[in-house]
Amino acid sequence: MEEECKIPLNTGLRGVTIANTRICEVDGKNGRLIYRGYMIQDLAKASYEEVAYLLLYEHLPAAEELKGFHTQLAAERAIPPELVAALKTRPPKALPMDVLQAAVPMLAHHDPDIAEYSREAAQRMAHRLIAKFPTVVAAWHRIRSGKDPVAPSPEFGHAANFLYMLNGRTPDETATRAIDTALVLHAEHAFNASTFAAREVASTQAHMYAAVSAGVGSLSGALHGGANAKVMQMLLRLGSADKVADFVNAELDAGRRIFGLGHAVYDVDDPRAHIIASMSKTLGEGVGNPRWYEMSTLIEKTAKEIFRKRKNADIPVNVDFYSASLYYYLGIPVDLFPLVFAIARVAGWTAHIIEEQFAGAALKPVLYRPESDYIGDYCGPEVCEFVPLEKR
Amino acid sequence: MEEECKIPLNTGLRGVTIANTRICEVDGKNGRLIYRGYMIQDLAKASYEEVAYLLLYEHLPAAEELKGFHTQLAAERAIPPELVAALKTRPPKALPMDVLQAAVPMLAHHDPDIAEYSREAAQRMAHRLIAKFPTVVAAWHRIRSGKDPVAPSPEFGHAANFLYMLNGRTPDETATRAIDTALVLHAEHAFNASTFAAREVASTQAHMYAAVSAGVGSLSGALHGGANAKVMQMLLRLGSADKVADFVNAELDAGRRIFGLGHAVYDVDDPRAHIIASMSKTLGEGVGNPRWYEMSTLIEKTAKEIFRKRKNADIPVNVDFYSASLYYYLGIPVDLFPLVFAIARVAGWTAHIIEEQFAGAALKPVLYRPESDYIGDYCGPEVCEFVPLEKR
Numbered sequence: 023m024e025e026e027c028k029i030p031l032n033t034g035l036r037g038v039t040i041a042n043t044r045i046c047e048v049d050g051k052n053g054r055l056i057y058r059g060y061m062i063q064d065l066a067k068a069s070y071e072e073v074a075y076l077l078l079y080e081h082l083p084a085a086e087e088l089k090g091f092h093t094q095l096a097a098e099r100a101i102p103p104e105l106v107a108a109l110k111t112r113p114p115k116a117l118p119m120d121v122l123q124a125a126v127p128m129l130a131h132h133d134p135d136i137a138e139y140s141r142e143a144a145q146r147m148a149h150r151l152i153a154k155f156p157t158v159v160a161a162w163h164r165i166r167s168g169k170d171p172v173a174p175s176p177e178f179g180h181a182a183n184f185l186y187m188l189n190g191r192t193p194d195e196t197a198t199r200a201i202d203t204a205l206v207l208h209a210e211h212a213f214n215a216s217t218f219a220a221r222e223v224a225s226t227q228a229h230m231y232a233a234v235s236a237g238v239g240s241l242s243g244a245l246h247g248g249a250n251a252k253v254m255q256m257l258l259r260l261g262s263a264d265k266v267a268d269f270v271n272a273e274l275d276a277g278r279r280i281f282g283l284g285h286a287v288y289d290v291d292d293p294r295a296h297i298i299a300s301m302s303k304t305l306g307e308g309v310g311n312p313r314w315y316e317m318s319t320l321i322e323k324t325a326k327e328i329f330r331k332r333k334n335a336d337i338p339v340n341v342d343f344y345s346a347s348l349y350y351y352l353g354i355p356v357d358l359f360p361l362v363f364a365i366a367r368v369a370g371w372t373a374h375i376i377e378e379q380f381a382g383a384a385l386k387p388v389l390y391r392p393e394s395d396y397i398g399d400y401c402g403p404e405v406c407e408f409v410p411l412e413k414r
Numbered sequence: 415m416e417e418e419c420k421i422p423l424n425t426g427l428r429g430v431t432i433a434n435t436r437i438c439e440v441d442g443k444n445g446r447l448i449y450r451g452y453m454i455q456d457l458a459k460a461s462y463e464e465v466a467y468l469l470l471y472e473h474l475p476a477a478e479e480l481k482g483f484h485t486q487l488a489a490e491r492a493i494p495p496e497l498v499a500a501l502k503t504r505p506p507k508a509l510p511m512d513v514l515q516a517a518v519p520m521l522a523h524h525d526p527d528i529a530e531y532s533r534e535a536a537q538r539m540a541h542r543l544i545a546k547f548p549t550v551v552a553a554w555h556r557i558r559s560g561k562d563p564v565a566p567s568p569e570f571g572h573a574a575n576f577l578y579m580l581n582g583r584t585p586d587e588t589a590t591r592a593i594d595t596a597l598v599l600h601a602e603h604a605f606n607a608s609t610f611a612a613r614e615v616a617s618t619q620a621h622m623y624a625a626v627s628a629g630v631g632s633l634s635g636a637l638h639g640g641a642n643a644k645v646m647q648m649l650l651r652l653g654s655a656d657k658v659a660d661f662v663n664a665e666l667d668a669g670r671r672i673f674g675l676g677h678a679v680y681d682v683d684d685p686r687a688h689i690i691a692s693m694s695k696t697l698g699e700g701v702g703n704p705r706w707y708e709m710s711t712l713i714e715k716t717a718k719e720i721f722r723k724r725k726n727a728d729i730p731v732n733v734d735f736y737s738a739s740l741y742y743y744l745g746i747p748v749d750l751f752p753l754v755f756a757i758a759r760v761a762g763w764t765a766h767i768i769e770e771q772f773a774g775a776a777l778k779p780v781l782y783r784p785e786s787d788y789i790g791d792y793c794g795p796e797v798c799e800f801v802p803l804e805k806r
Binding site for chain 1: 464633780783
């Protein structure tokens, strides 16, 4: 057994480095985010397909490679009619993340590669999952709204096709660009909680669907993928900018956190937040309703001022904060915000699962199996004496 | 940030203590397994309901408490007709663990407590999950076999009711006792991979179904819950005792591991293995076919002799090894073996999820968010220069 290393217990492994990765660097001190060597600010100019390709294949695709990848993804977008039938059995009020978490292992039921444990099979499964995630989400939203699902169209890119299937109409260029960039920005973030869950499941040699479904489950938590919806609920509850100052003061007075502010890893502003904020501004002005964007900037400014005054500290803004108004402007229902996150992050999850299972000698992962310290002093330091039922 | 603690990277957190727990001690050096203060050898005399109650409520139930718990579980055994309808859309060849992983979030769609984040709601959800797991598994097996599901019967205890729903007939006392004890022995095992996955998901404040579904996904891996089925496949492939010696020699010569031998945590024999082995012996003799039990003992003996001779080391036998023949004697289909594991372990998972989310001050868990070390040297030590698509 390895020499023991004392880490702080019950602190979620914060600050503890547990593995190497070639996929992503989150440099929280300097506010830098890098996927496979590239700065996020540069990747924000690329499409989601380019970035998914980069994550899976370790280089940005040349034009021909991208064309081939687009064709493959487009061919895999449709979901089996049996899955649509299963979705139709679900109660319309089901939490959408729970529907997605169930849909992923149901997709496994139809995958011809499911019993093959190899890098190539895992890559094919990754393509299918990336391609089908938007279709599942859009189909469920249509079904729960009493409408028929809209079949995917190979005419559109990945991002535009999602909006098309969701709303049943062709999105304009500004909307397409905004959702495409949002997907790029959310595609990957190192060992965040959902990716860690996916890698943990993958380490048992479970297949990609089992691991991705666990990622969806982890992302569904209020402290993770649920945060962007919480931000929008806050904006809607406030309703107008004149309520902001009182609200922020009251929340911070009560010691509550404001969703979208603060981050587990970033000490400075999340580099993605500024890119998202500027798109939210453009879209808000475009629809002649900058309110949600403006309220967001005001909340950020007010909270930062209070933090500086009271604690002489900065509170960084994170990616969820401006995603909220952006998705709202795009007409995406608030309870689907975490699903947009999932549609993006599935590229990162699948890349990490492949790294966990099939990386070369430099990264040799094994089944995650940490130790715990038993403090169950039910009978003092002794083992409890067992009393049979009839004598209890 | 905490002071940095260097742990060995990419080794699955082996030997690294990450949390306190009051639920379970696995003392691998001495081959001791303790749930909430009680030795597993003592708990093997109790029923699964008693042990599930102990795991959830921290004491063994008195007669009245047990009666109330049984009544509650029995009332929660039925699954919604909408879930049966969803199961009927699934291809009969779907991997059964994938069906269970999908069924768990589908159960969430019908839970009235789903939006409530409290210990009391989590306990109610735990009851429902424990009660419904056998029903889901039995229903799926009947449906894939072209039969109607058998409704649960409140007449039976938890274990007997599972066999009843699976086979459509009342199990005898020996079979009931064997499956009941097997469920007790598999109910809990500290921070094993599936429990760790469930806790990880729970740490995001995701609800119990999201976390349990992740546990099922983790358990589906060949290195975890899949091992008992692999043991049986080995026995069936060999077919008779005279093949054992050559097989074991060939496997160990080739450096392959034999499923059911060796363990991540135990240095000595798994204390559960001997209890299971003796039940397998009884059942095998009872049906006049001790072959599978006898082959198992011969494989164990042969492998241990070779290990001692070649490596001067012991190879411990683990719980999966004798579970295989036991479940086979009980008439459970081999591909459902990991699901029996899940039916047992859901008590442990739910206890851990409640501890993760609602433990008192002594155990203060936070979102799991480890660090990783980025070794992506795609452009040497520099960030890569972004080249737009048209110039690649």
